[in-house]
Amino acid sequence: MIALLVIDMQNAYFEDPALAVKREPLVHASNELLDGFAAAGRKALLVGTEHERDKSTWSLNMLDDDQGFLFRGSTQAQFVPGLKTDGLPQLVKTRDSAFVGTDLLSRLRNWAVDEVVLAGVSTHNCVAQTGADAFARNIRVTYAADAVASEDPQAADAMLNILAAEYRQQVQPNTEILARLRRQHQ
Numbered sequence: 001m002i003a004l005l006v007i008d009m010q011n012a013y014f015e016d017p018a019l020a021v022k023r024e025p026l027v028h029a030s031n032e033l034l035d036g037f038a039a040a041g042r043k044a045l046l047v048g049t050e051h052e053r054d055k056s057t058w059s060l061n062m063l064d065d066d067q068g069f070l071f072r073g074s075t076q077a078q079f080v081p082g083l084k085t086d087g088l089p090q091l092v093k094t095r096d097s098a099f100v101g102t103d104l105l106s107r108l109r110n111w112a113v114d115e116v117v118l119a120g121v122s123t124h125n126c127v128a129q130t131g132a133d134a135f136a137r138n139i140r141v142t143y144a145a146d147a148v149a150s151e152d153p154q155a156a157d158a159m160l161n162i163l164a165a166e167y168r169q170q171v172q173p174n175t176e177i178l179a180r181l182r183r184q185h186q
Contacts, residue, residue, distance in 0.1 A: 007120030
């Protein structure tokens with residue numbers, strides 16, 4: 001069974017000018033996938049990052065810089081306008097990988113998922129870390145080429161090349177992912 005994870009499509013990440021210009025196309029591509037998964041009767045999960053103001057959930061770089069962000073309940077932590085979120089389950093994480101410190105693996109097992117499609121930001125950080133950790137848990141991964149982006153395109157391309165070569169993870173456009181879903185649904 002295949003499921004969709006939409007990762008960190010939150011206001012804070014799109015404050016970066018390099019991602020800000022990609023927000024609308026990413027929202028469109030993510031919504032296209034969300035609609036396709038719903039039409040095929042497949043699960044989708046919205047994954048977001050949130051931190052506490054008391055520093056208890058901060059990562060090392062945040063602690064080193066004494067600078068936190070994505071605080072629970074803040075505008076920064078909200079999903080971006082236009083992203084279809086109604087009725088979808090959500091998962092909150094505090095690290096790059098959606099597997100670290102969460103119940104993601106249990107959720108995927110409960111849904112009988114053995115493959116995930118990853119969408120969202122940033123390709124070379126949270127998306128890639130989640131993909132690498134999925135591999136470590138014997139879950140196949142496809143990266144939605146139209147629905148992932150990074151503020152550092154060179155790092156993103158390099159990371160996807162490594163993951164594709166070493167872990168045999170696919171990078172596919174939405175059209176291929178949705179066509180595969182339709183074939184499986186018939």
